[in-house]
Amino acid sequence: MQLDGKTAIVTGAASGFGAGIARAFAAQGARVLVADLNADGAQQVAQDIGGTACIVDVADGPSVQAMVDTAMTAFGHLDILVNNAGITHMPQALEYVSEDDFDRVLAVNAKSVYLTARSLVPHFKARKAGAILNIASTAGVSPRPQLNWYNASKGWMITATKAMAVELAPHGIRVNALNPVAGETPLLKSFMGEDSPEMREKFLATIPLGRFSTPQDMGAAATFLCSDAASMITGVALEIDGGRCI
Numbered sequence: 001m002q003l004d005g006k007t008a009i010v011t012g013a014a015s016g017f018g019a020g021i022a023r024a025f026a027a028q029g030a031r032v033l034v035a036d037l038n039a040d041g042a043q044q045v046a047q048d049i050g051g052t053a054c055i056v057d058v059a060d061g062p063s064v065q066a067m068v069d070t071a072m073t074a075f076g077h078l079d080i081l082v083n084n085a086g087i088t089h090m091p092q093a094l095e096y097v098s099e100d101d102f103d104r105v106l107a108v109n110a111k112s113v114y115l116t117a118r119s120l121v122p123h124f125k126a127r128k129a130g131a132i133l134n135i136a137s138t139a140g141v142s143p144r145p146q147l148n149w150y151n152a153s154k155g156w157m158i159t160a161t162k163a164m165a166v167e168l169a170p171h172g173i174r175v176n177a178l179n180p181v182a183g184e185t186p187l188l189k190s191f192m193g194e195d196s197p198e199m200r201e202k203f204l205a206t207i208p209l210g211r212f213s214t215p216q217d218m219g220a221a222a223t224f225l226c227s228d229a230a231s232m233i234t235g236v237a238l239e240i241d242g243g244r245c246i
Helices: 016-027 039-049 061-075 099-127 148-171 188-192 197-204 215-225
Strands: 007-011 031-036 052-055 080-083 130-135 173-180 237-240
Touching: 007 016, 007 061, 007 099, 016 031, 016 039, 016 080, 016 215, 031 039, 031 061, 039 052, 052 061, 061 099, 080 099, 099 130, 099 148, 099 173, 130 148, 130 215, 148 173, 148 237, 173 215, 188 197, 215 237
Parallel strands: 007 031, 007 080, 031 052, 080 130, 130 173, 173 237
Antiparallel strands: none
C-alpha cells in the first residue's frame, strides 16, 4: 500500500492514462478525486475505485479552483496532484494548424499546469509537503513530424516540471513528469491521423519493445514517483516508452 492515507487529484481521469493512474492510486490506498470534463466517465471511474468525481475544465481558472475546493471538502487536505488532462491537434503541416487548435492545445497542455499550481502550491507550501506529477510525452523529447505544436506543448511541460522542481524543493514539494510513448487511449487515433493496421505498424516500428504504453504502465510509474519511496526524486522526466527515445 504505497499510497496508504494519501489524497490525490488526477485530471483527465475518466479514461486512458488518467483512469489507469487513478485506479493504481486507489489500489495502493489513496483517496482519489477523479477530475474530467467527461462527467459520466469520471463518475464511472470514481464509482469503480471508491473515489470522488468532479467535472473540471483544466484550462479555466475558476473551474480549476472549484476542483481544488471540492477536493479539500472531500479530503481535508491534498498530498498529490497529477496533471494528466491533455489534447493534441490532428497530424498536419505546422503552418496549417488553425489558431483555434493551437490555442486549445496550449491551454489544455500548458496553461492547466499554471492554473493547478496557482490553486494548490500555497496549500502544499503550508503543509511543507506535496507531490506534483505532470504527464508530458516522448513528443517533448523526440518530436514526431506533423505534430509540431503538440510536441512544443509537451516540451514546455517538461521544462516547467524542472523549473517547478527547483523552485519548490526548499518547500518540501517534489515535481516530476512522465513521458509516455503513444498508448492505447482515446488520443491514439488523433496522434496517428487514422487508426489502421498499417498506421499502427508504422508507429510500433519506432518502439523497440514493440508495443504501445498502457494505462497500467502509467499507473505503476505514477504510483512510485508520487510515493514516499521516491522522496529523493524531483525534477525527473521519466520515459515510459519501450525504448523509443534511446
